[in-house]
């Protein structure tokens with residue numbers, strides 16, 4: 001039996017899985033966070049582990065009834081058809097994996113998947129009322145550098161589905177190895193992972209949570225923040241967007257110098273335009289954002305009936 005009137009949104013992260021049911025009015029119910037390791041530990045088959053989690057979730061929150069559809073965001077590159085995961089550097093066992101067809105077969109309800117940042121931007125567009133904007137870009141500095149590009153209401157996918165990998169544009173002269181296998185990617189400098197490296201090297205006695213609060217004026221951290229502006233401004237100069245959404249865990253850290261970042265982004269933006277008309281908004285990011293974006297994706301899937 002199906003629970004009418006709700007879909008299940010899931011946001012799979014490197015450390016935690018977030019899930020909740022989303023009604024058509026975008027209200028969120030039964031939100032829960034589970035460590036990824038407890039969900040996938042010892043699970044030979046990732047699809048069966050996911051299906052098992054969905055069934056248990058439904059037993060806990062929906063009297064065992066299934067939702068109308070399930071949408072799942074992954075920290076992965078996803079194929080153009082949004083059926084299959086290509087590469088998932090921060091989560092083991094999710095490379096080259098069909099998801100949609102086997103999970104639909106297991107559960108017997110429609111399933112859709114997307115990159116997690118696309119679902120974040122989908123939610124940010126809704127929250128900021130940007131549905132009618134021509135171009136919106138989202139830059140999310142978390143563990144890595146996430147990026148999503150929305151053009152006339154559609155997320156840019158590219159020929160192979162892997163457009164918007166801003167974290168993997170090369171830095172001239174850099175020799176740092178990146179998790180993707182390439183050398184000198186932007187993400188080796190602009191990411192939470194690199195911030196952690198800076199903390200270990202320059203501020204070993206400082207906790208990550210208080211790093212900006214206590215050391216925000218240190219030249220090492222100011223240079224790090226100025227570095228974040230480089231890929232953001234590059235993308236602004238390419239797309240001339242209606243709006244830029246900035247977010248991610250690093251930007252939400254206590255004491256993060258947002259003014260410095262905004263000033264540096266503007267400094268690198270082409271004059272007179274898009275500089276004079278530049279609109280930047282903060283991401284509405286919370287624990288629930290990815291799940292809400294997944295909910296939107298699932299409702300869209302039902303509407304399109306494909």
Ligand SMILES: [Zn+2]
Pocket residue numbers: 167168178179180181182185187
């Ligand atoms: Zn890379």
